Structures are given as structure tokens and as C-alpha cells.
Amino acid sequence: MSDVRTYSVGTMATAARSQTLEVVRDAHESIIHVDRLTAFYGNKRVLNEVTLKIPSNQITALIGPSGCGKTTLLRTLNRMSYATPGFRHEGTVQILGQDVRSLKDVETFRRSVGMLFQRPNPFPMSILDNVTLALKLFGISKRRRNEIAEEMLGEVGLLHEIKDRLHQSPSSLSGGQQQRLCLARALAVEPKILLLDEPASALDPKSTRLLESLFVRLAERMTLVLVTHNLAQAKRVAHHTAFMESGELVEWGDTAELFSAPKDERTKVYVEEHIG
Numbered sequence: 001m002s003d004v005r006t007y008s009v010g011t012m013a014t015a016a017r018s019q020t021l022e023v024v025r026d027a028h029e030s031i032i033h034v035d036r037l038t039a040f041y042g043n044k045r046v047l048n049e050v051t052l053k054i055p056s057n058q059i060t061a062l063i064g065p066s067g068c069g070k071t072t073l074l075r076t077l078n079r080m081s082y083a084t085p086g087f088r089h090e091g092t093v094q095i096l097g098q099d100v101r102s103l104k105d106v107e108t109f110r111r112s113v114g115m116l117f118q119r120p121n122p123f124p125m126s127i128l129d130n131v132t133l134a135l136k137l138f139g140i141s142k143r144r145r146n147e148i149a150e151e152m153l154g155e156v157g158l159l160h161e162i163k164d165r166l167h168q169s170p171s172s173l174s175g176g177q178q179q180r181l182c183l184a185r186a187l188a189v190e191p192k193i194l195l196l197d198e199p200a201s202a203l204d205p206k207s208t209r210l211l212e213s214l215f216v217r218l219a220e221r222m223t224l225v226l227v228t229h230n231l232a233q234a235k236r237v238a239h240h241t242a243f244m245e246s247g248e249l250v251e252w253g254d255t256a257e258l259f260s261a262p263k264d265e266r267t268k269v270y271v272e273e274h275i276g
């Protein structure tokens with residue numbers, strides 16, 4: 001996790017100033033550009049001038065106290081926030097070179113950006129159909145759909161565990177298995193980006209570790225953004241970590257550096273309180 005990279009990290013001195021936190025140069029060009037993102041629910045401002053560039057094919061963790069805006073930021077990356085009544089934002093989010101607010105091809109965008117939630121949310125259909133549904137909608141043949149499903153269930157380590165139950169409902173699976181099924185479903189359409197909203201918070205330690213090892217492996221070919229309350233998890237899996245507080249991006253950088261030598265006092269206090 002500790003490739004040497006160079007960053008220019010600006011930290012906020014006051015609440016009113018915007019922050020610019022940039023990867024100067026490395027092999028992982030940024031794939032997500034958030035520029036001066038200020039977001040509101042009604043009149044309540046929940047993100048304040050957040051500027052962040054997220055490098056491709058790496059894991060970036062978003063950490064910070066409850067209510068600091070992590071999930072709102074994550075859900076704005078794939079336009080999910082837009083569905084929340086009263087939500088609006090200023091500033092821009094660019095993904096794969098496109099402004100998400102004015103996307104022309106939302107379907108392709110949705111294929112490119114997958115998401116896992118805190119609670120596994122398999123669809124009420126068979127395990128196999130969960131993985132093949134989107135492929136069917138994209139017109140892929142049944143034979144190819146089943147091949148892809150097998151490949152994806154294998155990739156998440158489920159195939160050998162449930163190969164006799166592919167036509168059964170996912171409700172008989174454990175929480176960890178259900179979450180891996182949801183991951184297989186997301187992977188089936190070959191996303192370039194995976195958004196992870198506390199994906200292991202409802203899982204036992206063994207399932208959590210299994211999921212984490214999958215994330216690390218997936219980062220070889222896609223970009224992952226992970227919201228987590230579990231700082232040890234961020235340390236274990238994330239190449240980069242962003243610390244947020246009260247809607248602001250306080251500090252962003254290499255995970256090991258952020259935890260061992262935070263530049264901002266607020267990060268230091270939070271990390272000390274939560275890791276000790």
C-alpha cells in the first residue's frame with residue numbers, strides 16, 4: 001500500500017477557504033475530479049467547497065465523524081444524491097472526463113460506476129438472476145450471461161460455496177455472502193469505478209477481511225472509493241485517505257502518512273481518538 005507518491009496537500013485554515021488537494025504526478029491519473037463542491041439539503045449546507053482528485057486503480061478511503069458528509073460526497077459522485085428531495089450542489093464533479101450533472105449518456109455512466117451499500121441489497125430473484133439481470137437488459141446472450149455470472153461468482157469466492165444453489169433465492173445466504181453476491185452483480189457489467197458505502201459495517205470480522213481482500217485485488221483494475229468508520233480498515237486497504245469534518249475536506253494524502261503524521265490538528269485529534 002505504500003508506493004511513494006508526491007502530493008501537494010493544502011489544508012484549510014478557515015471554514016470559508018476552499019481546499020485544493022492534488023496528486024501532482026504518479027502512474028495513477030485521477031479519474032474523479034471534485035471541484036469546489038458545496039452541497040445542500042434544503043437550506044442546510046452539508047459539503048463546503050470540497051476539492052479532491054481521486055487517482056485511478058487505487059483505493060481512496062473517506063473517513064470522518066458521523067454526519068460530516070462522507071455519504072453525501074460519495075452519492076454525489078454517481079448522482080444518487082440528485083434523487084434526494086431538496087438536494088442541490090454548486091461546483092463540479094467530473095468522472096472519466098464527464099461532468100456528472102450534464103451527462104448525455106446516463107446508461108453508460110451507470111455501467112461504469114458500481115456501488116455497494118452498508119446493507120447487502122440482493123434483488124428478490126434467484127442468485128444467478130441477480131448477477132445476470134443487467135447483462136440481460138444490455139442484450140447479452142443467455143450463454144454468455146451465465147458464463148460471466150460463473151466468472152464473477154468465482155471472483156468473489158462464492159461459486160464453490162453456493163454452486164448448487166444458483167437458482168435459489170439469495171435470502172438463504174449469510175450477510176457476508178449476500179454482500180459478495182452484490183459485489184459480483186456490480187462487477188458483471190465491468191465498472192471502472194466502485195463506490196463503497198460502509199460495505200462491511202454489518203459483517204463479521206471474517207467476512208469483512210474477505211471483502212477487504214477482494215477490494216485490494218480489484219484495485220488492480222478499477223478505482224474504489226470507500227466510506228468507512230473503521231479506521232483500521234482504511235489503514236489496511238486504502239492507498240489514500242481523505243479526512244472530512246463538518247462538510248469540509250480537512251486533509252487528504254497517502255494513507256500511511258495521514259495516519260502517522262497528519263498535517264492538520266483536526267485530523268490528528270480524530271485519528272488519536274479513534275485509533276489511539
Ligand SMILES: Nc1ncnc2c1ncn2[C@@H]1O[C@H](COP(=O)(O)OP(=O)(O)OP(=O)(O)O)[C@@H](O)[C@H]1O
Pocket residue numbers: 041044046064065066067068069070071072073084
Ligand atoms: N436526506 C437528507 N435530508 C436532510 N439532511 C440530510 C439528508 N441526508 C443526510 N443529511 C444530513 O447531511 C449531513 C451529512 O450526512 P452524510 O450522511 O453525508 O454524513 P456521513 O458523514 O456519511 O454520516 P455517517 O457517518 O453518520 O453515515 C448530516 O448532517 C445529515 O444529517
